[in-house]
Amino acid sequence: MSNRRRPVRDNTYRTQYLRSGAWFARRDRWFLEEAIGNGEIRCALCLGAGSSRSLELHHLDYRGVTQTPHGWAAHEQHDDLTALHPRCHEYVHQLIDRDRVFSRFVSRRTASLQAIARLQAKIAHYIEASMEQQ
Numbered sequence: 290m291s292n293r294r295r296p297v298r299d300n301t302y303r304t305q306y307l308r309s310g311a312w313f314a315r316r317d318r319w320f321l322e323e324a325i326g327n328g329e330i331r332c333a334l335c336l337g338a339g340s341s342r343s344l345e346l347h348h349l350d351y352r353g354v355t356q357t358p359h360g361w362a363a364h365e366q367h368d369d370l371t372a373l374h375p376r377c378h379e380y381v382h383q384l385i386d387r388d389r390v391f392s393r394f395v396s397r398r399t400a401s402l403q404a405i406a407r408l409q410a411k412i413a414h415y416i417e418a419s420m421e422q423q
Contacts, residue, residue: 293298306354306361315363319342319370334377335412344372347381349398371401380408 306312311346318343323330329338333347348354373381384404385391391400 293319296382302351306356306363308365309361311361311363315365319346319365319367320344320368322374323372330372332374332377333371334373334381334408337374339372339374343374345375345378346370347373347378347401349401351397369398371405377408380402381405384408 320330330340330344331338348365348367348369350365353363353369355362355364362398378397381401381404384402384407386387388400391404395403
């Protein structure tokens with residue numbers, strides 16, 4: 290098992306599922322549930338506020354994504370998705386793709402959550418260093 294992203298041409302999840310009506314309906318439902326449950330929606334990495342227009346959803350687990358003879362089914366659990374700004378989302382994927390442990394030896398959920406924590410630590414360090422320079 291690998292958590293690395295496959296090229297788009299070899300990845301029906303990216304070329305079909307993420308463009309399907311099932312995914313857009315699930316995405317809309319996630320943002321609605323999150324807003325009702327937590328009020329303001331924030332990026333899991335930078336903690337900046339966002340909305341369904343400015344945030345993307347990252348899959349911590351793909352168990353709810355299935356392809357049927359009639360198309361795609363989107364049954365992801367709420368906790369299997371997390372919101373990220375597009376740039377933050379790309380940073381998470383880049384770290385997972387280049388880190389051997391994240392990409393091969395741990396679950397996708399563990400890889401994603403640890404990548405987010407590692408990137409948050411880097412952001413905090415950068416902020417501290419810039420504050421000291423002032």
